Amino acid sequence: MTLILGRKKGMTQLFAEDGTATGCTVVEAGPCTVMQLRTQEKNGYSAVQLGFEDVRDKVASKPRRGQAAQVGTAPKRFLREDRLAGDSDLEVGAAITVEAFDCGQLVDVIGTSRGRGFSGTIRRHGFARGPKTHGSRNYRKPGSIGCSAYPSRVFKGKRSSGHFGAKRITTKNLEILRIDTGRNLLFIKGAVPGPRNGFVQVQTAKTGVQKV
Amino acid sequence: MDLIDGIEKELGKSENELPTLRAGCQVDVHYLIREGEKERIQIFSGMVIAVRGRGIRRSMIVRRIVQGEGVERIFPLHSPRVKDIVITRRGDVRRAKLYYLRDRTGKSTRVKEFLGDKARNVRELEKVRRADLAAAQASAAAADTADSGEED
Numbered sequence: 250m251t252l253i254l255g256r257k258k259g260m261t262q263l264f265a266e267d268g269t270a271t272g273c274t275v276v277e278a279g280p281c282t283v284m285q286l287r288t289q290e291k292n293g294y295s296a297v298q299l300g301f302e303d304v305r306d307k308v309a310s311k312p313r314r315g316q317a318a319q320v321g322t323a324p325k326r327f328l329r330e331d332r333l334a335g336d337s338d339l340e341v342g343a344a345i346t347v348e349a350f351d352c353g354q355l356v357d358v359i360g361t362s363r364g365r366g367f368s369g370t371i372r373r374h375g376f377a378r379g380p381k382t383h384g385s386r387n388y389r390k391p392g393s394i395g396c397s398a399y400p401s402r403v404f405k406g407k408r409s410s411g412h413f414g415a416k417r418i419t420t421k422n423l424e425i426l427r428i429d430t431g432r433n434l435l436f437i438k439g440a441v442p443g444p445r446n447g448f449v450q451v452q453t454a455k456t457g458v459q460k461v
Numbered sequence: 462m463d464l465i466d467g468i469e470k471e472l473g474k475s476e477n478e479l480p481t482l483r484a485g486c487q488v489d490v491h492y493l494i495r496e497g498e499k500e501r502i503q504i505f506s507g508m509v510i511a512v513r514g515r516g517i518r519r520s521m522i523v524r525r526i527v528q529g530e531g532v533e534r535i536f537p538l539h540s541p542r543v544k545d546i547v548i549t550r551r552g553d554v555r556r557a558k559l560y561y562l563r564d565r566t567g568k569s570t571r572v573k574e575f576l577g578d579k580a581r582n583v584r585e586l587e588k589v590r591r592a593d594l595a596a597a598q599a600s601a602a603a604a605d606t607a608d609s610g611e612e613d
Contacts, residue, residue: 259465262518263472268493268542275465434468 251349252331252452253278254301255435257360259445263426263436273426274441276358278451279433281345282322287330295333299345300325301448327448347428347435355422355454360443364415373413418442422457469516473539477594480587482512482521482538484559485552485572490523490536491545502544505534508552508572510559524562526570531563548587551575 255278262270285298302325306314309324317324320342350356370376370391379387391410395403420442427436441449482488486509494503507525510533514520520537536543552572562570575583 259463261465261469261472261516264517264537264539264541266541268540270537270540275468277464 250331250333250453250455251345252297252299252329252450253345253347253349253435254281254299254327254329254448254450255279255433256302257441257443257445257447257449258434260440271426271438272440273436273438276435276437276441276449276451277433278435279344279346282320282325283339283341283343283345284316284320284322284325284328286339286341295335296330297333297339298328298330300328302326329450331452346430347433348430350425350428350435350451352425352428353459354425355457355459356425356437356451357419357421357454357457358423358437358441358449358451359417359419360441360447360449362414362416362418362442363444365413367411368413369410370408373410374408376408422454466516469518473517475597477590477597479538480546480548480590481583482509482546482548483551483554484509484511484557485554485575486548487550487552488523489545489547489549490534490543491547492536493542493544506549507532507534508559508562510562511557551580551583 255276258275258277260272260274262272264270279301281299281301283297284300287294287296287298289295300317300322303323304326306324309317313324322342365372369389371378371389376391378389379385379392381388394407394409420440423441424438425435426438428434429436435451437451443449487506488509489504489506491502491504493500505523505525507523509521510524511522512519513522517539518537519539520535522533522535524531524533526532538546551574553575554572559572562572574580
């Protein structure tokens, strides 16, 4: 599995030669630095830790600064691990760029969705609303939340209003339409979770099979 | 410059490939269509009633009357199928979207022509643009033949 960290830059569209337009998201990905290696002996699992986007020394915490100094780079703003089946052949300090991906490859994109605050059931779960008029006093209320004497409680997991968004979301099996190695850009078909300039992880699709 | 704007500028048609369009323009759109295996250019002429979007996502709605029935088509301006857009007449309108034309028929669908010094300037600019484009295409074609000549 290949992982790269990046920032979502926004959406645009690409024209194929036959004139079909495809919506795509531009992600500025990498170059990422390998910050640490997790090994079977030492950590009980194998992984590489990647760092993306330099941060000023003043901003980084002391442990982060120390770790970065060992690697010989600036401290990074965004660190994530790429879990591997066996020990990696990568070395600490190695760079991962968009060249690790191929055009047409399927990827999963992980990001943090836009936070929508405390939202009602209509926005959060897509409940239907009541009638607007004719004496209705049930415009955006959730309605019944269960039975009465039995069970005398509300079942766990009942969908209700509450905090919505700002959650880790994975969008699976998106196609890479274009790669710009000069500017470290990935053009990914369709939408990707999160706001513009939000951090995203792009990795090889876990389940998807590429259409031939 | 915004990254996306920059990318769209690179991927889309160059500035001199597209005319300055406005609602009220009477246009001939040269559109590439497929007929079985063959491709040919079809001309759709009508009035631009809306131009929307920006960058590579820019598109226009062209309206015309075919056999007494209003027909509207949306053209993405940067689509490779839109080969050329010729403005035959510019309208003098006070609105950006002429959706009100949909509710009208006959004489009331007429739009006043954009005339006067300003209109002349716009027409001159359009001529210059076309000349530039022709020159650019000619030099590109020349470069192409030169390239292929070297290969041989």
